[in-house]
Amino acid sequence: MAMHHLKAHICDASHPVNRIDPRVKLLCALALLVMVISCRGVAFPLLVSVSSLALCRYIGTTWRLLALRFSEPLFIAATVLLLKMFFSGSDPLFSFGVAGYELAAYREGLKEGVLIASRILGGVSLLAVVGFSTPFTDLMAALSWLRVPQVLVDVALFAWRYLFLLLEEAQVVYNAQKNRLGYVGYRRSLSSFGTLAGVLVIKAFDNSQSITTAMVQRGYDGDMPMTLQRPLRLTEVASALLFILAMIALRSSV
Amino acid sequence: MTLVALPLLSATPAFAMHISEGILPFHWAAFWYLVLAPFVALGVRRLNAISREDLSLKPLVGLLAAVVFIISCMPIPVPTAGTCSHPCGTGVAAILVGPLVSVLIAAVSLLIQALFLAHGGLSTLGANTFSMGVVGSFAGWLAFRGARRLGGSLAVAGFVAGLLADWATYAATALILSLGIRGEASFTPLFVKVVLAFLPTQLPLGILEGVITAGMVTLLYRKRPDLLVKMRVITEKELPAHA
Numbered sequence: 001m002a003m004h005h006l007k008a009h010i011c012d013a014s015h016p017v018n019r020i021d022p023r024v025k026l027l028c029a030l031a032l033l034v035m036v037i038s039c040r041g042v043a044f045p046l047l048v049s050v051s052s053l054a055l056c057r058y059i060g061t062t063w064r065l066l067a068l069r070f071s072e073p074l075f076i077a078a079t080v081l082l083l084k085m086f087f088s089g090s091d092p093l094f095s096f097g098v099a100g101y102e103l104a105a106y107r108e109g110l111k112e113g114v115l116i117a118s119r120i121l122g123g124v125s126l127l128a129v130v131g132f133s134t135p136f137t138d139l140m141a142a143l144s145w146l147r148v149p150q151v152l153v154d155v156a157l158f159a160w161r162y163l164f165l166l167l168e169e170a171q172v173v174y175n176a177q178k179n180r181l182g183y184v185g186y187r188r189s190l191s192s193f194g195t196l197a198g199v200l201v202i203k204a205f206d207n208s209q210s211i212t213t214a215m216v217q218r219g220y221d222g223d224m225p226m227t228l229q230r231p232l233r234l235t236e237v238a239s240a241l242l243f244i245l246a247m248i249a250l251r252s253s254v
Numbered sequence: 255m256t257l258v259a260l261p262l263l264s265a266t267p268a269f270a271m272h273i274s275e276g277i278l279p280f281h282w283a284a285f286w287y288l289v290l291a292p293f294v295a296l297g298v299r300r301l302n303a304i305s306r307e308d309l310s311l312k313p314l315v316g317l318l319a320a321v322v323f324i325i326s327c328m329p330i331p332v333p334t335a336g337t338c339s340h341p342c343g344t345g346v347a348a349i350l351v352g353p354l355v356s357v358l359i360a361a362v363s364l365l366i367q368a369l370f371l372a373h374g375g376l377s378t379l380g381a382n383t384f385s386m387g388v389v390g391s392f393a394g395w396l397a398f399r400g401a402r403r404l405g406g407s408l409a410v411a412g413f414v415a416g417l418l419a420d421w422a423t424y425a426a427t428a429l430i431l432s433l434g435i436r437g438e439a440s441f442t443p444l445f446v447k448v449v450l451a452f453l454p455t456q457l458p459l460g461i462l463e464g465v466i467t468a469g470m471v472t473l474l475y476r477k478r479p480d481l482l483v484k485m486r487v488i489t490e491k492e493l494p495a496h497a
Contacts, residue, residue, distance in 0.1 A: 034377075038281075072373065073372050077274075080435065083435075087439075087443075089439075112437045116276070116277060119279075122276060124375065127275060155315050155316045155319055157316070158315070158320075159320045160320075161316075162317050163366070166320050170324055191469060194469020197321070197343075197346070197466055198470040199473070201321055201346070201470060202474065203317075204320070204321050205478065208313040208316075208317050212310035212313055
């Protein structure tokens with residue numbers, strides 16, 4: 001499933017949202033994320049969530065992909081909400097009996113749970129916009145511009161470049177194992193899974209050797225040349241600042 | 255009451271491998287980034303140093319990050335919860351490249367998962383990398399080295415490393431989660447509840463991860479022992495007769 005999910009992230013470069021400089025997008029998203037997770041009310045995170053979802057639809061993200069993306073966070077949000085509601089607080093809201101036990105929901109817990117759930121939805125929606133509208137390499141270039149250690153960016157680029165290759169190889173090995181009843185029974189499944197993971201490590205070693213040989217022949221000396229970043233335009237800086245200030249104002253008014 | 259809630263809570267870790275975006279309030283998110291920073295700095299220094307000696311190491315670490323990503327995307331059925339969970343994969347990364355570089359592998363793997371799969375998040379990247387990358391890697395590496403020093407075979411050491419890396423990751427996650435969501439409530443009861451919630455899936459999953467790690471290490475020993483020598487997991491004296 002992960003492969004389909006990842007491969008679906010193909011951005012339409014001509015879309016206006018996708019054309020925004022990744023550095024501007026990332027800075028605005030990070031500023032909004034800080035506002036969302038430091039918020040004490042539910043209105044702002046929910047507003048961010050709804051706007052981000054609308055933006056995702058505007059850039060052409062399908063409902064199916066959104067559902068896939070939000071299934072886990074929604075489940076977590078619901079679980080945290082229930083956990084807080086039933087185990088946190090002192091002012092009872094309602095109670096009911098389960099298997100001879102009295103389970104009570106508390107007002108303060110419900111309030112805290114709703115707040116955390118809204119922050120989860122706000123944060124996840126924000127990242128969805130960034131993820132769906134920006135190619136990975138552009139995001140890494142933006143992180144490099146933000147002074148994230150170059151070696152970390154290099155490793156991320158290598159990982160992304162060869163992720164799909166390894167995923168395909170994993171799929172081939174998995175299908176071969178499955179066709180030979182490798183996943184029948186718990187013990188055999190475990191053994192097959194261990195072999196599959198081991199094969200991937202061997203493939204990673206072998207590929208890293210051939211990649212290095214090919215790269216050295218092309219002048220690789222240990223440093224990955226990143227795309228030279230043009231200086232941000234004044235209009236881009238001004239619009240990012242304006243957007244962040246507007247969001248700060250909105251956050252304090254809702 | 256805790257017992258009544260266990261079936262409800264036990265599903266959490268099955269789906270929530272990492273702490274989701276937005277769960278931690280700003281001050282806790284920032285705190286875990288600060289705690290993580292020195293480990294990342296040391297990892298960066300270590301990788302820069304070793305990749306100067308061998309140019310293939312940086313691509314190798316990238317590919318291992320991809321492997322950890324794939325391993326942690328593979329669901330494993332957990333009978334006690336009647337659902338699926340997945341291993342961490344940092345135990346084997348720590349065995350092969352050491353715990354400091356394994357922190358970088360976990361960070362990259364978690365970054366890709368956060369950006370493109372909504373597993374974890376950017377605000378919780380510090381916390382998740384600390385639990386999976388720092389705690390998991392060091393626990394796995396120390397367990398492996400300890401078991402080998404005590405005379406354990408590669409399979410036994412691999413099993414112990416995978417088991418402890420997984421359990422330590424979840425103990426750290428439970429701690430981070432309890433501190434982050436407790437609000438006005440007291441810490442200890444919530445921590446106990448979160449740990450109890452993790453138990454039904456993580457007890458068996460830790461054992462599964464141990465078995466898988468042992469399987470991976472022994473497969474490498476059988477098929478490509480030269481790689482284990484290169485990564486200083488075994489010495490040349492320990493090479494099998496056919497190698």
